[in-house]
Amino acid sequence: MESWPSVNRSQFLFSPSAGRTSPLILEEAFYFGMDRENSARNPNCFGKAISDGKKSRDPLCLKNVQNIIPNKNGQQYEIGPKKTDFSTMFSHDLLPQKNGEENTKHFLSEVVEMLLNYVCASFDRKNKVLDFHHPHQLKEGIEGFSLDLSDEPENLDQLLVDCRDTLKYGVKTGHPRFFNQLSTGLDVVGLAGEWLTATANTNMFTFEIAPVFILMEDILLNKMYEKIGWIANEADGIFSPGGTISNLYSVLIARYKRFPEVKTKGMASLPTLVLFTSEHSHYSIKKVAAILGIGTENVILVKCNERGKMIPSDLMLKILEAKEKGCIPLYVNATAGTTVYGAIDPLTEIADICEEHQLWMHVDAAWGGGLLMSQKHSEKLTGIERAKSVTWNPHKMLSVPLQCSAILVREKGLLQACNQMCAGYLFQPDKHYEVSYDTGDKTIQCGRHVDIFKFWLMWKAKGTVGFEEKINKHLENADYLYSILKDRNDFELVFEGKPELSNVCFWYIPPSLKDLPKSQERNKRLNQVAPKIKARMMEEGTIMIGYQPYGDLVNFFRCVFSNQATRRSDIDFLVDEIVRLGSDL
């Protein structure tokens, strides 16, 4: 035993990994001592390494190690990395506990190492998309993973195990073969942004406690107005907890703009209002009508063509019908990117009709808004600049981590006028800074999560050119899948023609149905194909893709591309996998 030479500890370059790797065998440990400053925690060791029975030529110095176990008569030493013994530690050993700093760093580092491995595993095609278990299996507890909560605390080791299991039994939404939802993919910079946001743990209601984030929101919103084609300083907007809430804002403002007395007097003071939206539009418009006291029956569904696009002449007809019934047409929702087909309504024609009838035109571009970042594809949204409000979810096509949705309003001041309640405890007019930056009274919320930083950081990281590349790639992927399927006779496309967005809808026709004539019987059997394949793919965990029936159409698959990691080979795999899982049906 000797003491450590006079070298300052901070000059050493290595800190032990919090992870546990297999032990290293050392022979002839000729130095074996303690770090002066931190002797109890950081033994050091010196010797020649043995691996595969071979001894290293030169001695190794290992610092900050624990678990030094002499074996073979003390001639060999088995050395593991420094282990923080989390099994004897509890959350009260972490900060703000006095001297909890080191424990806190070790614990969070251990968590992060796990997360980094998960991130890498998510992108690795050798891994499954999910490890499916039924609800009752997870509830009963699997291999020591218990969801139950008790009165007594668990130690930190157990928490780490729980974290690992939570990831293990979850779904890798960043996996290149996860096609199940409009929001897929895992953006590393966005993730860093979300980690920082969580650490800052603040609230968007005032500049006072979120100075940087409030300004970032302002700057990003201005960028979004520009992309739409609005004049930045004349428009308004706010980030909300999702597309449905953003759509709620749009109807709320439309109603307030036309009938400001509704805020104080309620709907009782108003005539019967009706809203128009297409058959293919998102169900949130109906949900909003129910919430706002308008009623779902007062949402008039406008017919769509075979591509799922609203038919303007039918809109016109429905408006006239509503007027004849004595209702007041208030609002038209045009969709830029329907959920299932990815259809874009004819925005210019709808804008013309809205102007003619003085209706509020909203564009639900929750899904399709991303096209505005692409010079190649943005013209598909021509007419959006004529909308009075727009919903745009960067958490969909731009792959900003969930949640990130914006409601954008062409007229400044409306959001504030419609929603403000002037709470004295938050929005004091006698603050010492410019209080117009206290945007919290524009919202229908009070506290509001910081959804902006991850998007801001991603924009810094990619620039518009990076987002453009991304969007173009999603659409190329959709084109590629379309081009494969249209030439195969074991697949049928739900609608003809190239995809405008990144949705591709199709049936897989197993051999048993191939020669069956179109009939009710065939439909009945075809209807069962997608759910059965879906069940198998979830059990096997190789891919995930959604399906649904639609109107008269029996269950079909909808593939959507919004994951940067997806390559052509993944699309080939998807097609092959569907065939593999379904050819016996």
Add this chain to the structure above:
Amino acid sequence: MESWPSVNRSQFLFSPSAGRTSPLILEEAFYFGMDRENSARNPNCFGKAISDGKKSRDPLCLKNVQNIIPNKNGQQYEIGPKKTDFSTMFSHDLLPQKNGEENTKHFLSEVVEMLLNYVCASFDRKNKVLDFHHPHQLKEGIEGFSLDLSDEPENLDQLLVDCRDTLKYGVKTGHPRFFNQLSTGLDVVGLAGEWLTATANTNMFTFEIAPVFILMEDILLNKMYEKIGWIANEADGIFSPGGTISNLYSVLIARYKRFPEVKTKGMASLPTLVLFTSEHSHYSIKKVAAILGIGTENVILVKCNERGKMIPSDLMLKILEAKEKGCIPLYVNATAGTTVYGAIDPLTEIADICEEHQLWMHVDAAWGGGLLMSQKHSEKLTGIERAKSVTWNPHKMLSVPLQCSAILVREKGLLQACNQMCAGYLFQPDKHYEVSYDTGDKTIQCGRHVDIFKFWLMWKAKGTVGFEEKINKHLENADYLYSILKDRNDFELVFEGKPELSNVCFWYIPPSLKDLPKSQERNKRLNQVAPKIKARMMEEGTIMIGYQPYGDLVNFFRCVFSNQATRRSDIDFLVDEIVRLGSDL
């Protein structure tokens, strides 16, 4: 130059820190080679260290280092830690880029190191709570920190600088001396939970893509029902993006329960509904009335006593008045923990009145719900079990990271009936698992952020006993501040008596006002004291505490305790600091 001995790389214990420390001087580097597997990136080095001019007795082995610069005729080597040169890297060098794994790990590790330092700094009383800058200063850019976004991407080094500056110019809401909001403090386990949530990046709409989180929500909600005193299997609930949205749910369900036709036909089919809430209650009830088409005028404010508690006899009176006017009393919001005073309405008496008049009783326990976790204090909420719905924000008193709010409903099935729209693309009835776990159709949202995991993990970590300790401590802190202030003659309490919750409201009376008789003039001057002190404390950054006027009362401070890190010495500091900043006013 020699090759590395045949030791498997993964057996080595040290990985380089991503941080940059000062270089280490080595002499007589007798081994200088490359790692076989990763030769380009991971040079290794061997030699004797020199520090303070003294040479180490034994040679050191340094692995994975870069910046090996020979000096003194090649006899000495200056060695820095491995540096990833982020200034030449961009987001497209990260995953899913081929071979982006290592870059991704290095980049995220660098971010995490920054975050860990921030976490530790947040708890360190030597640091300021904030480094205040006015909006225009931040907008113009400070020392290279520009919020502007461009078309071209920035390199990763710039992103790291931006992250650092974002934290630097923000507010440390976890600081032991941040008393500004109901949500304060930074829980390390909650933070780990939020980091994991961000990494999993999924959505709460279906079991399909959030199997573990959906079940955790179910389990946690059951725990919350129990704490309220409801029967778990008969109750219902859901996590929402905040207290205002949770309160919105309560009115929405109350309206639907009594008039289910409102969902389809809207408010036009209904008589004039009125809601009751106290003068001191949160402004969200009015906000909700505006949104739901009920109208703010139909929110009847019930008088409060001097402690801010609703006066039941006034509630009774107002209900009768409303009935006389032909309105339909629908709903009473009782507050358990008002925003400013922390008052708890007399729940039992309100429950009696609601039963008598068949009104929906909601308890807004967004702030005070935490008391239910404390055996010592939960009796203050006696009567809450008689409510039909309860709002409870674990992100407030329980310090779960933002956002975490729940709406709890005593009757099962109402949430679903009120809100469901049965979207075919999400809620397919022919799924292969038990679809009752697809809770997404209960919400007013579509996509929904995972707010549950951090809370679940914290519960695992603390158990109810840990939460109880926490709550008790907050109330002890409030007691302590109260006991100091009541004995001082340079402070005046806004209301007499011990705090029931952790709010303490007070005026500071500077010497210049001390001998002034109560008068309009004194009020006018006293009104300016709190804003001026607040401005100074923000400029200096030493503490943060909120102020507001209330009714006839001029600006006073409201101190709230919800931060586990706050100690008595911080409360002493708060009092001293207010005197220091305000004694010349």
